[in-house]
Amino acid sequence: MKIKIENRKEEIVTTSSKLFKEKGFSAVSMRDIAQSLGIKAASLYNHITSKQEILSIIIIGVAEKFTSGMDRIVNSDDDTISKLEQIIELHVNVTVNNADALGSLNNDWMHLLEPELSYFLKLRSQYEESFRQIIKLGVKQGELEPLNVEVMLFSVLSTLRTLYLWYAKKEGVDTKELVVQMKKVLLRGIVLKP
Amino acid sequence: MKIKIENRKEEIVTTSSKLFKEKGFSAVSMRDIAQSLGIKAASLYNHITSKQEILSIIIIGVAEKFTSGMDRIVNSDDDTISKLEQIIELHVNVTVNNADALGSLNNDWMHLLEPELSYFLKLRSQYEESFRQIIKLGVKQGELEPLNVEVMLFSVLSTLRTLYLWYAKKEGVDTKELVVQMKKVLLRGIVLKP
DNA sequence: ATTGTAAACTAACGATTGTTAGTTTTGTGT
DNA sequence: ACACAAAACTAACAATCGTTAGTTTACAAT
Numbered sequence: 001m002k003i004k005i006e007n008r009k010e011e012i013v014t015t016s017s018k019l020f021k022e023k024g025f026s027a028v029s030m031r032d033i034a035q036s037l038g039i040k041a042a043s044l045y046n047h048i049t050s051k052q053e054i055l056s057i058i059i060i061g062v063a064e065k066f067t068s069g070m071d072r073i074v075n076s077d078d079d080t081i082s083k084l085e086q087i088i089e090l091h092v093n094v095t096v097n098n099a100d101a102l103g104s105l106n107n108d109w110m111h112l113l114e115p116e117l118s119y120f121l122k123l124r125s126q127y128e129e130s131f132r133q134i135i136k137l138g139v140k141q142g143e144l145e146p147l148n149v150e151v152m153l154f155s156v157l158s159t160l161r162t163l164y165l166w167y168a169k170k171e172g173v174d175t176k177e178l179v180v181q182m183k184k185v186l187l188r189g190i191v192l193k194p
Numbered sequence: 195m196k197i198k199i200e201n202r203k204e205e206i207v208t209t210s211s212k213l214f215k216e217k218g219f220s221a222v223s224m225r226d227i228a229q230s231l232g233i234k235a236a237s238l239y240n241h242i243t244s245k246q247e248i249l250s251i252i253i254i255g256v257a258e259k260f261t262s263g264m265d266r267i268v269n270s271d272d273d274t275i276s277k278l279e280q281i282i283e284l285h286v287n288v289t290v291n292n293a294d295a296l297g298s299l300n301n302d303w304m305h306l307l308e309p310e311l312s313y314f315l316k317l318r319s320q321y322e323e324s325f326r327q328i329i330k331l332g333v334k335q336g337e338l339e340p341l342n343v344e345v346m347l348f349s350v351l352s353t354l355r356t357l358y359l360w361y362a363k364k365e366g367v368d369t370k371e372l373v374v375q376m377k378k379v380l381l382r383g384i385v386l387k388p
Numbered sequence: 389a390t391t392g393t394a395a396a397c398t399a400a401c402g403a404t405t406g407t408t409a410g411t412t413t414t415g416t417g418t
Numbered sequence: 419a420c421a422c423a424a425a426a427c428t429a430a431c432a433a434t435c436g437t438t439a440g441t442t443t444a445c446a447a448t
Contacts, residue, residue, distance in 0.1 A: 223434075223435065223436080224435080224436060224437080225434085225435085225436095235436085235437085236437080236438080236439095239436095239437070239438080244436080244437080245436065245437090
């Protein structure tokens with residue numbers, strides 16, 4: 001039997017995610033993480049090699065989920081509106097299933113060391129570029145308003161990226177309904193159309 | 195002559211803002227701040243009482259700018275659309291003039307100590323509540339779409355709050371034009387209207 | 389020239405940091 | 419019952435943390 005070791009490691013990572021989300025990577029000590037698990041700090045090293053490894057697993061793991069999701073959307077032959085709707089669904093789904101990891105993804109990525117830092121930055125810029133190309137094509141084909149592409153890109157992306165901060169405390173909205181509402185707000189705006 | 199002391203203190207605060215924005219409050223040491231100013235860490239204490247004081251000045255200062263701006267908007271008798279446009283202008287102006295401080299406002303507020311922490315949380319929840327009431331009234335009076343108020347609120351607010359992360363590297367857009375573009379994207383959406 | 393003070397310095401403190409070494413406990417397969 | 423390995427432990431390390439005490443430097447007012 002040897003499958004056991006991975007369970008404890010996953011426990012360390014998920015517990016660390018929660019703590020990193022609350023206070024940030026730098027403000028959480030190995031002793032904090034250990035205490036949350038009911039063990040001593042030195043015992044963590046039976047499962048992980050360093051504090052940095054925990055951070056890498058958290059960030060790279062969820063970053064790759066966004067990348068693979070985006071690749072699937074880019075390679076479909078749906079129209080622009082449908083692709084944008086799928087991106088919104090992607091973000092809501094990843095957020096709901098990895099809420100704690102998104103804190104580190106957004107705020108602690110700069111504490112990654114090489115080569116993980118460069119790898120993360122590559123994934124992020126590729127993701128943004130895929131998103132940008134979808135918007136550009138949408139404008140060109142007359143599906144989107146002819147507005148500044150960067151403003152459109154980062155307005156939508158900012159909302160999607162910080163969804164993890166506020167979806168949790170809004171019990172009134174379930175995932176399915178959240179997706180519906182966000183598609184309307186992000187794509188059609190909030191001002192009443194005549 | 196005694197007005198000199200405030201200059202150095204402001205230098206410490208603005209330099210700290212830049213460093214906190216890059217790596218976060220917890221990852222920046224007093225020695226890091228001192229080195230950026232070309233002095234030794236102990237010398238900082240001729241001007242400030244603690245690292246915490248620096249953080250308080252940064253966060254409370256910019257939080258109060260948002261609060262006073264929002265109060266002015268709430269107390270005007272403009273219609274909903276105009277109020278929302280003024281909120282967008284407020285965020286763009288504060289962001290352009292306090293770009294570095296917004297990093298701490300968004301990511302380091304949890305490292306405030308009492309009583310500043312409670313004060314900050316009060317300002318923030320009051321700001322959100324003012325924003326919420328504007329949206330609610332807009333829906334009631336038929337100026338805004340009858341969508342979920344929380345989704346509308348946090349979608350717009352998320353974009354405005356993280357503007358500091360991306361406006362800087364987009365040289366192609368000046369402030370005036372940025373405001374125009376953001377009003378259109380946030381209020382009218384990106385999908386082409388017939 | 390002398391004085392006063394703002395603002396820098398050196399040196400050090402106790403606490404905490406991530407991590408390592410070596411040891412003991414725990415639990416499972418034979 | 420025994421052996422083995424996983425996973426916990428105690429103890430300690432060198433480095434760094436925020437901060438204090440005491441001293442020196444720089445410069446403006448008298």
